Amino acid sequence: MLFAHDTECGLVAAAALVNTAGPDREGLPDVAALDEFFTAYGWTGRHEHTEAELREVRALRPRLRQIWYADTDEVVAVVNGLLRESHALPQLVRHDDEPYHLHAVPRDAPLATRMAVEAAMALADLVRMDELSRLRRCDHPDCENVLVDLSKNRSRRFCDAGCGNRAAVSAYRARKAASHS
Template sequence: MVFAHDTEMSLQAAVELTNTTAGPDTLATVADLDAYYSGFEYTGRHERTRTELEEVRALRPRFRELFTASREDAVEIVNHMLAEAGAVPQLVRHDPYDWHIHACPPDAPLATRITVETAMAMVDVIRTDEMSRLGVCEDQDCDGIVLDLSRNRSKRFCSTTCGNRNAVAAYRARQAGEA
């Protein structure tokens, strides 16, 4: 494990949220937001409204900027996100997880909680000088964000689809070269 469980989950959730714009928008309905919310085991307030959906969708460009920023620029973005939300980190425990950090109350708007959890996760990334774990997909037709939590830092594509597309293209190029 590279980071604590809550850090990894927050990073994965934020990258998935950001990547909902890579290709057809996969966060278009309140039902999509419900699936995202439960898929990443968020807790606390969830209004299930179009307004909440739009607030969460509005986070995507900001997260893209954060994930593609230099380490120094990321510090500024994270500090601003935390200050803007009035974040106060606290240790909490709830099923099924042991002690972990929440930095805003459970009744804060979902978009605020996602922002703060992402910023707190990025604190760990920045402090451990692991910004190289974030990047842009190497597929020439994709601009998705890649989160590489592998030991050998070998992840190059944002999804299996992009990886497979490039493997097939490389195979076809090799076959054409042999012919």
Template sequence: MPFGHDMVHSLATVVELVNTSPSTGGDDGMATLAELRAFAESRQMSGITTLTPRDLVQVRRVREAFHRVFTAPDLPTAVRILNGLLAETRITPRLTEHDGHPLHVHYFAADASPAEHLAADCGVALAHLLVEGEWERLRTCSAPDCEHVFVDESRNRSRVYCDSRTCGNRMHVAAYRARRRA
């Protein structure tokens, strides 16, 4: 997928955000303000200075909307969910350079809350993916005990596990052992 730095970064951010949800089969990785702060720092969310309990509630709501986009049964449903999320944001495109990154576009307003920041930047990245006819790249891990989401960036759209080192390796070892027993 030939996307620029900002698109790749936003897609990775939305995947990481969704995978903090208990809806993906694990614990809530966004249960506290400290976890939200760590997420914002690790994803280099620019312009975030203070975080409030309200920010945490809003980010968790946005996270669940993104999860519904990834797990939508069809493209029209994904479009409807994403349009609803984007309609709630003040999308204000502007060119920027920061933190050593080349010139790129931010879609969130300068005074945006963390939730609006995520909804705008990640929502627009997902919108571009859908517009390009790449909806099938939004996937859920095929490992039976994992429900993490990912964006399949493989050339032939063949990726099935969220992480080849964990779920992929575990499933390949299990298949090998099953063959050996047979």
């Protein structure tokens, strides 16, 4: 583990949330999809299962996406804005058999607020450690997904949507075609 557990979870969840939106896809089409996302990324606390909550979570995605395209000062501005707007007050908490970790808003805060603050807190750690280079965009030319490179050797190039496999297959086919010509 390169960072604190809650930092890594916050970063991975933020990237996954960003990747639910694309020019030709909606990864959170309905409340049921948000419910699945909530469970898959280990969110706890308040979850209203409403269209309004879904709209609030979707509205967070463009703000988080811009972080993957920003320089350090722009990232800091977004992070500080998210923390300020959410009235974040970091505190150590323990729940659900997890060790002590930071929460900066109450568990009964709206889900989109908690998502914003968790992402902001995790990103603040990256800024403080001068590790923003771990925020990457997928190297596959047909993909607009983002990723967090948590590998020790900083070698991750592709998102979790199968782009690494597609790139390997394309390279294999290109080598095969070159050897037959």
